[in-house]
Amino acid sequence: KAGVTQTPRYLIKTRGQQVTLSCSPISGHRSVSWYQQTPGQGLQFLFEYFSETQRNKGNFPGRFSGRQFSNSRSEMNVSTLELGDSALYLCASSSTTGGYGNYGYTFGSGTRLTVV
Amino acid sequence: GDSVTQMEGPVTLSEEAFLTINCTYTATGYPSLFWYVQYPGEGLQLLLKATKADDKGSNKGFEATYRKETTSFHLEKGSVQVSDSAVYFCALGGSFTGGGNKLTFGTGTQLKVEL
Numbered sequence: 001k002a003g004v005t006q007t008p009r010y011l012i013k014t015r016g017q018q019v020t021l022s023c024s025p026i027s028g029h030r031s032v033s034w035y036q037q038t039p040g041q042g043l044q045f046l047f048e049y050f051s052e053t054q055r056n057k058g059n060f061p062g063r064f065s066g067r068q069f070s071n072s073r074s075e076m077n078v079s080t081l082e083l084g085d086s087a088l089y090l091c092a093s094s095s096t097t098g099g100y101g102n103y104g105y106t107f108g109s110g111t112r113l114t115v116v
Numbered sequence: 117g118d119s120v121t122q123m124e125g126p127v128t129l130s131e132e133a134f135l136t137i138n139c140t141y142t143a144t145g146y147p148s149l150f151w152y153v154q155y156p157g158e159g160l161q162l163l164l165k166a167t168k169a170d171d172k173g174s175n176k177g178f179e180a181t182y183r184k185e186t187t188s189f190h191l192e193k194g195s196v197q198v199s200d201s202a203v204y205f206c207a208l209g210g211s212f213t214g215g216g217n218k219l220t221f222g223t224g225t226q227l228k229v230e231l
Contacts, residue, residue: 006159043224045220056212104150105162107162
């Protein structure tokens, strides 16, 4: 069974540019979440998508956005990049449908974004 | 809001030593609790989980028991190996009122095991 696939693995962008990251969840998983990992802030929740709808969003500016397609694949976009956006972006998929009973997520290997 | 407090690292142990990484949490309701492990250059791997009070999660020799009375989920292993060197994250699975879930992570504890 294929795991969660994130592309690209590494990315270097210039301040002010925008970037799109891609995530393919485990087959049959309908929930996809995104997390940002930095040395200073640790792991922080960005947003969660379920059946093409953003259900919840973390405390990030509007420059961070995402979407989910009908095949559950998800993309996240960061516009007007800042140096502080340099991070490892992790995607996770889950088969849970919400409510109580969070049974855990399977994470991808991440996309390491460097903004210069 | 939900929060997870994890013991500071790095932790350096000799091979075959006993490991404990402390984790306590603050949450409303009845969250699920997890330990994830991250190897250099990799994403997070689920190590073990517990979904209700008094549950014991276990995997690959690691164990953790969900203690509601002390709001704790300490990770233990009786005999560590060099291959266990990694960063360990305690996490709490919370639910949103309108549906959906998210994980709240501790800051991570780096473990280094030496021969």
